[in-house]
Amino acid sequence: MTRRVLITAGASGVGRAMAEAFDAAGYDVWITDIDATALQSVPEHWTARKADASNEADMSAVFQSMATKGGLDALCANAGIAGPTAAVEDVDLSDWRSCISVNLDGAFLAAKHAAPLMKAAQTGSVILTSSTAGQYGYPYRSPYAAAKWAVIGLMKTLAMELGPHGIRANAICPGAVEGPRMEGVLQREAAAKGMTRDQVYAGYAAGTSMGRFVEGRDIANMAVFLASDSARLISGQVIAVDGHTVNPDPKI
Template identity: 60%
Template sequence: MTPRVLVTAGANGIGLVMARAFQDAGYRVWVTDVDTAAVAAVPEGIRATVCDASAEAEMAILFGDIAAEWGGLDVLCANAGIKGPTAAIEDMDLAEWHQCLSVNLDGAMLAAKYGARLMKPAGAGAMIFTSSTSGLFGTPFRAPYVAAKWAVIGLMKTVAMELGQHGIRANAICPGSVNGPRIDRVIAAEAEAKGMTADAVRQGYAAGTALKRLSDPEDVAATALFLASPAARMISGQAITVDGFTYNVDP
């Protein structure tokens, strides 16, 4: 049977590159996104739905549709996330804090909740959570994003423990700085907060890695494909970095 994968936030950025990679590997691919225009523009052959990953009612409908149309799910990529505010902790807005945690953490939990209901009856499955290297160490001026991404790793490890007996693996990918529009926005905001130029912040990010360069979305997608594959059948509960080995976290 053709394997089936859902990628949340899969019509843009890293998620779209993941979706294309799974499609190229022969999967049936379903993506969700809050960006209506992006959903309408996904490549031919990819099923796409407008859905807010942090809204339980919408997620329940989505997974009901997947069950009705596909009869199950083999791979879940819980990828939805936002960068959240960039601010000193003493200036942090509580509403922006909650919004960041809602999308990044609640969205991952809801994907796992409804994904488990589809995978447990089959006795198999792979869940792949998008965390971040910010989920492994602190990042100045990014408190809500960091808190959410640390929590995603804890969620993943707990899910791996709960669902392993049902043949379901769970892992997290922790990208570092990944080339694309999103990191451009993050760098611009951090540069403003620190009183630096964007070029200086970007160079600092690259200089803080062993490979002295930023990652590409394809690097993250390749890791997701591996974690979904039989080659990773004994890998579960792991947070795997895709970052060129970051060792200086404060450029």
């Protein structure tokens, strides 16, 4: 029987890489995204819905539709935004709340509405996208780091709460991922630190033992593994896919 996966923010970036990887693994792929233009570019055999991951009405409608069409085997709660890059005293409260809403509320709402479908089947895999910012402090990224630490707390609780129903929960912590979102972070951090973009890029790479950024496919491959039977007893884990971060704020 074909398995079904839902990926939030699945039309581009890491989410798109996840969707492509699950598709290649034979899953029935459902994605949500707030970007209507990006949704138009996805393969026609995916089920694609415009939805705000932090809006409960939007997400409830998606899961209600899934309930009528066979349920859900794997959830990738992947929606997130970088948030502001600024010293804590310069972070506007509205920017703080926006970052927390998408990164944390989005993960919570996805898990909340996935749980009944998975409980009915007495199986499932919940995969939350956290970040290495959820394992270390990151100067000038206080809203993002706070949200991503909270995502890990949510995951640990889900693993305990849902485990008796045969449902696993894990968090993937990407490091610096090549792509447009990270490019924006590099530019803003360079301005905040009085450095060039290339200096900040080199600093992030030098902060890993492997000396490089990761790609969306690296995150996607881990997600497919965590959803598979090969990971049937892996739950409650924080798994970094980051080239091994050894210094989260390198000075070069």
